[in-house]
Amino acid sequence: MKLTLPFYGIFLLIAFGLQSCDFVSTQREASSATKKMAQTSPMRARVAVASNFINPMKELIAAFEKQTSYQIVVSYSASGKLYAQIINGAPFHVFLSADQAKPSAIVENNIGTNSNRFTYAIGQLVLWSANSQLIDNSPKVLEQLNFRKIALANPKFAPYGQAAVDVLEKLDLMAKSKPKWVMGESISQAFQFTASGNADLGFISFSQKPNHGSYWAIPESLYTPIKQDVILLDNGKENIAAVAFFEYLKSNEAKNIIQSHHYKVARKAN
Amino acid sequence: MGLTDSDIDAIWLTLKLAFTVTLILMVIGTPIAIWLARTKSWLRGPINALVALPLVLPPTVLGFYLLIAMGPNGPVGQLTEKLGLGLLPFTFWGLVIASLFYSLPFVVQPIQNAVEAIGKKPLEAAATLNSSPLDTFFHVVIPLAKPGFISAAILGFAHTVGEFGIVLMIGGNIPMETKVASIQIYDHVEALEYSGAHRLSAVMLGFSFIALLLLYSFQKRGLASKFRIGG
Known part of the structure; x- marks a missing residue:
């Protein structure tokens, strides 16, 4: 008995794992872009993105890379983790947070400024x-x-x-x-x-x-708006790809993409 | 400076989980270890490999399979629903089951190594003196392999205390139920409460050091110096 039990368990797990491939495919896939060696080149920007924004981000990168010669290397994670990495010297150029608190904290840490920051999406x-x-x-x-x-x-x-x-x-x-x-x-x-x-x-x-x-x-009257801010880190001010992407997020094309993923956007710069 | 109430809850839950898991693993791990140490069956290799799997698998793999298997569409989930137990993810007993897999090699391998180190001779001598297998187990195997059993209990306990990845995947962060100390530390870090994270981390560091110190002092005094983990 004690021989067959572990065997049986593992087979069950594996068999079921294969069966539920459709679930696997809905899981977020690690961006292949993060696997490219992220060398510092002015043509290539490293962007840290809150995990709720994966779907629009993929589309934004595709559209951006199509019309420029720049490359975006993206890392998705929870904003708290990305923030901790950034203040401890992670080499990101742009940070798309899931809130406003972390970009504010970045400004307080003197590694970014309020003039290089805006609300790129309002989550629903x-x-x-x-x-x-x-x-x-x-x-x-x-x-x-x-x-x-x-x-x-x-x-x-x-x-x-x-x-x-x-x-x-x-x-x-x-x-x-x-x-x-x-x-x-x-x-x-x-x-x-x-x-x-x-x-x-x-x-x-x-x-x-x-x-x-x-x-x-859910009606928006029931919760405080989830304003998501992007900040161009001081680290990225000299990187033309990072600056170009940061500016691109303000364009109407980018706003249309973001909106199509059920985020609200501010149509006037704020 | 002190720990918060939820820190204390998390530590208490962690100890309860580790104690429960160690107790169960000592009971089910011992026969597996003795069988592995003595058998000549061709199944020895495969079973050894299965037992050691959690040493090399990322906890995310175990956590992912467990989440799927214990979910409402999984075989284990459907079984527990039929038995009227509900679903196991996000419950204390779900964590116990996950930890049984996760800490199994840490309990089986030290016992297995200790029993192998005894060799055949003392057991054959016991048999010639008409000792029953149960008698032999309690009066020959346990005393001779005692350091192995102690190592197994300490390692099983300490490794369960150190569990994180699986709990993150199937725990759901429920206070007093699945929010163990490692998750509480993660929460502190995510919430940018670095001083809270420091305090609880220091407790974990102290605990782990003491556990390993105990382990190595037992091993020094023990009969066999061959206990090793991971092979």
């Missing part, structure tokens, strides 16, 4: 479930507590998690829902918990929402 929160029956585009499922686990990003440091808490507070459901919370380290992990069905529903970024399942498009 949705409540989503992989189960197409669960949510009827209203908060009813929340009010009835008709679920076992609800995923959200950790509100302690993830802006989308804080927005989710805002919503639960406005609906007066904090105390009731809290025992059912599972927290992801980022909005991407909250999405992964929900997409794999381990959490029945989850607060995710609208830009990540798949077409299947069911959702509630």
Whole structure:
């Protein structure tokens, strides 16, 4: 018995792993660009990007590289981690954060300035479930507590998690829902918990929402807007590719791409 | 300067997890280790490899498979649902099961090495004196391989305390349930609370050093100096 048990377990795992390839494909793939050797060349900019922004970023890079001779080497991670790396000397030129707090902290650390910073996107929160029956585009499922686990990003440091808490507070459901919370380290992990069905529903970024399942498009009045700021780091001021990409993010073309991924953009420079 | 309440909760949960896992692993790891040490079966190689897998696999691989397998569409998840236990991810017992896989080699290998070091002779002598296998186990194997058992318990415990990647993937960061000390440190760092991270990290550093110090002092005094981990 004790021989067959471990064997059986491993086979199950492997067999199931193969079966669920469709889940694998929805996982974020590491950008092949990060694998290119990131030598410092003025033609090549290193950009750190919050993980909620993966999909629009891919499209932005493709469009940008098509019309210029510059190259973007991108690293995706949780903003908190990227911030910690940047203040400890990581060689990034541009930082697209998931909030405004980290770019502010970068200015305080004297490695970037407010004049080289703006809001590139305003995130929108949705409540989503992989189960197409669960949510009827209203908060009813929340009010009835008709679920076992609800995923959200950790509100302690993830802006989308804080927005989710805002919503639960406005609906007066904090105390009731809290025992059912599972927290992801980022909005991407909250999405992964929900997409794999381990959490029945989850607060995710609208830009990540798949077409299947069911959702509630949460009215913006229920949470503080998730303003996401980009900052050109002092490190990148001399890099023409970095400056060009930073400016490109202000263009109408870039704004259209960002908007098409369900972010809001400010049409006037702020 | 002190630790916060949630730091204390995290430490307490970590100790509870490590204690539970070590206890279970000593019970299931011992027969596996003794079998591996004595058998001539062709299965020895494959089972040895399976036991050692967590040493080389990234925790993300284990965490990913466990998340899928224990989820509502996975074989383990469907089984636990049928048994009325619900789903295991995001629960204490889910972490226990993940840790059993993860810390298995750290318990099996020291015991296996110690039993191999005893050799055949004491066991054959016991057999000629009409000792039953159970008698032999308690009165010959355990006393002679005692340093191996102690090493196994310390390493299993310490390695479970040090677990991070799998818990991050299947834990869901629930206070008193799955938010262990390593996750709490990660939270502090992510929230830019570096002083909180420092305090708890210092506790972990102290703990790990003491655990290893204990381990090496036992090994010095022990019979066999051949205990090694990872082969």
